[in-house]
Amino acid sequence: MPIADYPAGAALATDLVTTSPTVRGVDALPDPDALAGLLARHGIDAEPPTADDVFAVRLLRFDVRGIVETETVEQAVAGAGVLIGRAALGPVLRRDAEERWQWHVPTEPGAPLADRLAAVIGVALLGVVRSLGHDRFRACAAPGCRGVFVDASRAGRRRYCTPELCGNRVNVANHRRRQEATR
Template sequence: MADPRDPRPLIGEPLALDLLNTRWRDAGQQDLLTDLDGYRIWLSSAGLADRCPADETSLTAVKAARSALDLLVADPGSAEGAAALNAVLAHGRLRHSLGPDGPAEAAEADPPQQLAAWLAADDYLSLLRRGAHRIKQCAHPACILHFFDTSQNGRRRWCSMALCGNRSKAARHYERTAGGRTGTL
């Protein structure tokens, strides 16, 4: 459940994309991860507040993961992005075990301040396995948000139909009506 203090326009995407969406445009560029308070809000919204420390070292690690994801989403073949993501992934692992309820796995990071960053990087790999072509940036030219397209046909274009989809449709309508009449008799 999203933290009610979270100001972002799009919350609830898979963890890797939710981390990317800590930057958005709203009367200028916004960044939730400028300080520890914003980082704590993100951890809370992502459901990680009870698992991941919220200190400067953790915030720095998460920003490094976000930078790697930025590079890879912009250019999936980026060697620099792959190296940066692999550097984040080097700090963690999944520990598999057999418990009373059957097979179990737990994410571990060394040091523990790397856990949130590692979880986001690992989630990106999971999204790639599900379909790299479904990792998309919103089609609205002023929007920088990302989403994982879960639509049946894979043709979703907007981060949110209520926000960017309607803005784009309204702009096209204006172009056809008011914009199309300019200079004509």
């Protein structure tokens, strides 16, 4: 993963955390097919996931949530460092598609899928802390939602863990409230 591509890793972290039954009411990672879909949505090339991969990634989901919920930047940095240490090797320079030199963090050959994802997410979380600040690790603003997310947007005004779900619920509730007020 290119180090400068922390927004993609932050999106992966957020999407992984929001698959939890804590957020959705049901586990959105019930099987290898669901995990394969998550990986595909984030452009992650991997062998077809197994049931063991699903179990390990579900455990990773708790670790990532714990980092996003940290109270201090030091806690977040330490947690991300632990994730990186699961499979990452030292940073290297590689040429990108435009032949520019970019920092990358490769992972150990043969490392388990969950450990490779941990390294990608750990680097991304450090990138967010360095570039945007720890205050970009947030709880969802939707009433009743227990989701958390990493806001790697330029403006930094994201409010919901899953805008298409939580944001829509809030918008529909606001619309209904306005309709009732005009009756």
